[in-house]
Amino acid sequence: MAGVLNVLEKNFRKNPTKLAVISGTDELSYRNLHFGSLSFANYLEEIGILPTQKILIRASHDITLWCAFIGSMIHRTTLVIIDESLPVSNIEVLSNKYCDIALIISNNELDDKIGKR
Numbered sequence: 001m002a003g004v005l006n007v008l009e010k011n012f013r014k015n016p017t018k019l020a021v022i023s024g025t026d027e028l029s030y031r032n033l034h035f036g037s038l039s040f041a042n043y044l045e046e047i048g049i050l051p052t053q054k055i056l057i058r059a060s061h062d063i064t065l066w067c068a069f070i071g072s073m074i075h076r077t078t079l080v081i082i083d084e085s086l087p088v089s090n091i092e093v094l095s096n097k098y099c100d101i102a103l104i105i106s107n108n109e110l111d112d113k114i115g116k117r
Contacts, residue, residue: 005073008033026063033066036114040071043113049101051076056099058082058091059110067114 008030011020016031028036049055055077059065065081072079080099082091095102105113 005070008037008070021063021066023063028063028066033070036064036067037070037074039114040068041074044071044075044077049075049077052078053100054078054080054098056080056082056091056095056102057105058084058086058088058103059105064110064114068110071114 008020011018012030012034016034017029019027020030020033021028044055055072057068057079059068059081069079069081080094082094086094091102
């Protein structure tokens with residue numbers, strides 16, 4: 001994981017405006033990926049997620065999840081992403097079986113946490 005983070009950090013410093021992620025019509029520069037990821041890592045710390053914990057996050061699979069994924073790597077947590085269409089009752093079962101904590105977060109909330117809005 002450190003290798004991935006090092007490559008992203010290097011690209012952020014060298015070419016911050018270059019595109020890091022493209023998904024359909026959405027784009028994310030290395031700068032936005034960097035700061036969004038740091039914001040998500042800080043959010044995890046603020047709500048008391050400990051490094052090495054496994055967290056389950058319920059959100060749609062859009063470009064902002066890259067910031068959550070990289071942010072969880074920075075924070076040293078394992079992020080399990082499930083689709084937002086999964087009923088909340090199933091999330092509890094999955095969380096109890098595979099994770100330490102479940103975060104049910106909307107795309108708007110995720111956008112707020114990474115500073116996209």
